[in-house]
Amino acid sequence: MSGLSHSPCSYQLQGNMYKFCALPSISSMDLITATEGTTTFLVPVQEKDTQFPPGTAAIFFNRRMELNRDATILLLSVLKPSDYLDAMGATGVRGLRVAHECGIPVTINDRDETTIPVIEKNVADAGLNIEITHRDASALLSERSFDAVDIDPFGTPAPFIDAGVRGTRRFLFVTATDTAPLCGAHLKAGIRRYFALPKNTEYHSEVGLRILLGSVVRETVKYDRGIEPLFCFAREHFARLQLRITRGAAAADETLTHIGFVMQCPTCPYRKEEQGMVPERGTCPECGERLDPIGPLWLGSLVQGETLDQMLAQLDAMELGTKKVLGKLILVCRDELPRASFYDYHHMAKKLNISPPPIDAIIERLRCAGFSASRTHFTGTGIKTDAPLKEIYESFSAQR
Numbered sequence: 001m002s003g004l005s006h007s008p009c010s011y012q013l014q015g016n017m018y019k020f021c022a023l024p025s026i027s028s029m030d031l032i033t034a035t036e037g038t039t040t041f042l043v044p045v046q047e048k049d050t051q052f053p054p055g056t057a058a059i060f061f062n063r064r065m066e067l068n069r070d071a072t073i074l075l076l077s078v079l080k081p082s083d084y085l086d087a088m089g090a091t092g093v094r095g096l097r098v099a100h101e102c103g104i105p106v107t108i109n110d111r112d113e114t115t116i117p118v119i120e121k122n123v124a125d126a127g128l129n130i131e132i133t134h135r136d137a138s139a140l141l142s143e144r145s146f147d148a149v150d151i152d153p154f155g156t157p158a159p160f161i162d163a164g165v166r167g168t169r170r171f172l173f174v175t176a177t178d179t180a181p182l183c184g185a186h187l188k189a190g191i192r193r194y195f196a197l198p199k200n201t202e203y204h205s206e207v208g209l210r211i212l213l214g215s216v217v218r219e220t221v222k223y224d225r226g227i228e229p230l231f232c233f234a235r236e237h238f239a240r241l242q243l244r245i246t247r248g249a250a251a252a253d254e255t256l257t258h259i260g261f262v263m264q265c266p267t268c269p270y271r272k273e274e275q276g277m278v279p280e281r282g283t284c285p286e287c288g289e290r291l292d293p294i295g296p297l298w299l300g301s302l303v304q305g306e307t308l309d310q311m312l313a314q315l316d317a318m319e320l321g322t323k324k325v326l327g328k329l330i331l332v333c334r335d336e337l338p339r340a341s342f343y344d345y346h347h348m349a350k351k352l353n354i355s356p357p358p359i360d361a362i363i364e365r366l367r368c369a370g371f372s373a374s375r376t377h378f379t380g381t382g383i384k385t386d387a388p389l390k391e392i393y394e395s396f397s398a399q400r
Helices: 061-080 093-102 115-126 137-143 158-166 180-185 187-194 204-221 248-257 305-315 321-334 345-353 358-367 389-395
Strands: 009-014 019-023 031-036 039-044 084-086 106-109 132-135 146-151 168-178 225-229 231-235 238-247 259-264 271-275 292-298 372-377 379-385
Touching: 019 358, 031 061, 031 093, 039 093, 039 115, 061 146, 061 168, 061 231, 061 238, 061 305, 061 321, 093 106, 093 115, 093 379, 115 132, 137 158, 137 379, 146 158, 158 168, 158 204, 168 204, 180 187, 180 238, 187 204, 187 379, 204 225, 204 231, 204 238, 204 259, 204 292, 225 259, 231 321, 238 248, 305 321, 321 372, 345 379, 345 389, 358 372, 358 379, 358 389
Parallel strands: 084 106, 084 146, 106 132, 146 168
Antiparallel strands: 009 019, 031 039, 168 238, 225 238, 231 238, 259 271, 259 292, 372 379
């Protein structure tokens, strides 16, 4: 290990002087042992009735993010970056697992002095050679670069994206848990944080992920860099981006071709995708209403098929607590159409006032009619298709 965390102290700037401050003692914390993958570590005790993190503990740890972390471990075991930064370590679990389960050189950082003794203890107990830094993540990423950077804050990652892009050599990973602003439930917050117009549609989870990705694109292309999504997905309370950063003005220009809007009718299920930075608001061909723009957001694919195939090939060799769920998620994401929205077939059936046939029957009917159709990872009742709305309606007919 190296860095500030070697000694149990911190230095805080007061005026023009740095004042010595002792870091909290780990002996004063209520900790228990937890295990994910093949890694064991200490985490703070939470009250059992706490329903939402960070709960009652002084240090943030969210057990519900195990799938998120497992996906990262599996992906990194394929990518094998030369080094990795866990920019907001908290207990250090993500960085610990990367070092232990992937064998990648790791730096764990956190600006909260309370976390440092816990990270140190976890690193020492694991016998790992991990660098620990006690810095503001944006300041650290302004001074140093890492082959892979992981930004996983509590809430919005928006304040850290610019620094993350500048401090990343090849791979940038971002988690957002502020799903309400991203999905349009908290409209003004979503506009402020991501400079985009979300809308609380039936496919709002996809809107949130794609607006987040579009926001990262805007922070990336200004440095003549582009992005390639490797494995981006949304799950319950979070959105997760796992991206490759590409270099050069041509890469940035190509990336921008995937930015645009979903133009949604406010009264019926009709929508269309529109590439570009400024939407042209037409009218709905079904009911004549003026279309509402959602975005700007990412219109392209959310995954790279070759990477997902490599992850599936590697999965059996990994010891992951969410292996079964993760495997299913990867399969659905791999086969998912690169469309920017989906139709909830329960909503469609309700609109048609009929009982819906099995979802796989709907998909098969659309395919037999010559259109592309797939399920989506965003919900078990979602259908992605390039079929016109009329054909989607007809696919619900039992006589088809």
